[in-house]
């Protein structure tokens with residue numbers, strides 16, 4: 001599987017930020033952008049891993065520290081981007097964790113909720129002024145097929161106030177990422193901004209995301225066979241992200257997934273998200289709630 005140049009916009013000299021790009025699908029997407037001539041910012045939380053990715057990707061890519069568990073760190077990252085670049089063409093919110101043990105950030109947020117959802121919202125709103133008036137710019141949020149498993153939003157347990165269940169938290173934050181994208185897209189159109197918001201998911205790809213699974217599930221010969229038979233490589237999983245970020249036939253509010261029935265393995269295709277995403281009241285309630293948590297408004 002390959003990205004055909006005619007299927008994506010010219011990325012020469014475009015400023016592209018990819019969060020969580022030191023490994024996995026973020027790394028592969030960043031490499032594709034850099035190979036297409038983009039100036040790629042590798043927004044990663046660890047200096048050593050970030051610099052290593054910068055060396056491997058090359059092509060003028062640049063590591064800048066970003067840790068989505070800290071509002072202070074995101075503020076600092078945004079200041080650096082503003083002073084060094086002044087504008088952004090593509091913001092690809094990709095960083096994420098799955099099933100970490102229950103932990104709270106300095107802001108009192110459960111880790112999955114903080115990184116996979118609040119961090120996306122916070123970073124996007126901090127960088128919005130640098131992207132909203134840039135022609136053909138895009139804000140892309142990565143989600144997962146896990147979002148189809150979320151059946152409701154319990155606002156009383158949004159931040160695991162009542163209980164923390166790893167799997168339902170992961171399903172929920174992935175739904176929130178898509179709902180955030182669609183509400184953002186609506187607001188961008190209402191305010192007649194240039195940038196569009198697009199959501200996507202990578203199918204199922206072999207990456208470090210399984211790091212919090214029990215040892216026997218994440219290592220070994222059997223898992224390699226399962227992955228190569230039913231799932232995809234990190235490179236293949238990155239392709240829906242690249243299409244969402246630069247595809248020529250993608251428009252605001254699209255959800256780029258995979259062209260097979262269960263959407264685990266295949267080629268990028270615009271698909272339909274969970275029906276809850278189309279509930280206007282739910283999206284507005286979520287947006288207002290998130291504004292209160294972050295103290296950021298749009």
Ligand SMILES: NC(=O)c1ccc[n+]([C@@H]2O[C@H](COP(=O)([O-])OP(=O)(O)OC[C@H]3O[C@@H](n4cnc5c(N)ncnc54)[C@H](OP(=O)(O)O)[C@@H]3O)[C@@H](O)[C@H]2O)c1
Pocket residue numbers: 019020021022023024025026043044045046049066067068069094095096097098115116142143144145201202203204205206207208209210237
């Ligand atoms: N792989 C799949 O099958 C799959 C399926 C559906 C959705 N996704 C989504 O795809 C995205 C990328 O995941 P992946 O599969 O490529 O997993 P991965 O290999 O574990 O990559 C995750 C990236 O996020 C970074 N990250 C974690 N915590 C962070 C923080 N606090 N601040 C900044 N960056 C942080 C990681 O950095 P470190 O290396 O320093 O930890 C890493 O670069 C995630 O959002 C995930 O939910 C993946």
